[in-house]
Amino acid sequence: FLKFKHGDIATINKHYGTTHATLAAIPLFDQPPSSGMQRTDWEAFITGWTDPVSGRNAKVSVQHLAIRSVEFQFQDWLMAQHGGNIAGINAALGTNYAAAAEILLPQRDMHHVYFLENQKDLRWEFVTRNYRTVIEYLLFHGRGIFNTVLYCSLAIMSALLVNPLAAYAMSRYKMPSSYKILLFLMCTMAFPPMVTSIPNFLMLRKLGLLNTFAALILPGMANGYSIFLLKGFFDAQPQELYESAQLDGASEWTLFWQITMALSKPILAVIALRAFTMAYSNFMFAFVTCQDEKMWTLMVWLYQLQQRSGQAVMYASLLIAAIPTFLIFLFCQNIIMRGIVVPSEK
Incomplete structure (x- = not known):
């Protein structure tokens, strides 16, 4: 085989990097060579080769092959x-x-010994494997974490700006239509968000806002329930504070920002927590209005992961997804409790 392929011993020595004197001095390999021309020739010799003189297809007989397992x-x-x-x-x-x-x-004994020698590593692997799968998927697929952080931050800021302004106007200025406006805002609570999803989608498509953060934030900036809560809280504020501030020459913005907002931290924490929860858990509307993968939020990516993974990964993703909500709740809880306990102590 080597003679027909390479011609002479000099060419073989050149390709193999050897110094054999004759073809008869070349040994047959017991084990397959790792790489190089020797590996190529060995595979061709074992699988079969065609004699260029006789045209006969030569192949190593099975009786000359040994299984080395x-x-x-x-x-x-x-x-x-x-x-x-x-x-x-x-x-x-x-x-x-x-x-x-x-x-x-002795496979059973081998597995038993391996388990005894690596108990801690195996336990740690089984405990953390699903969580590492979820975290690696979220970190290396799209911009889900960045989009979610930005979306939730903008949703909280817009909710803490638009809703207090609307509630402050209705609380400070006793308009004849305030009751009707408040009733209209309360009526919006009678319809689930799914009912307004289609009209919102059509309006956003007409405005050319699909696949943008504006499509996610604008529909939730003003909320009837939040305005209702804020108006009730603002109505309970002492009017003497506003009268004293006006006598000192305070502007309307000063009354709103330094008095109303400063005294309303507990209810603002409730509004912020509600805005975060709605934005963070927003899946269907975020998936419909932002179908570009670059705009997918964390919930959309977790849904995609759950479709291609088992139940263990799914439950791990649910636990990881609950951590931000838990942390935000702890932060807002301190503000809410201070607003409840401190006034009662005073």
């Missing part, structure tokens, strides 16, 4: 360790093998 190597090792006969193996191991071919690898 780990199991056979284990049998040879046992024979070498125990006198080269099956009787020595049976005497040492307390077995009753008739031939070395009956000896199998």
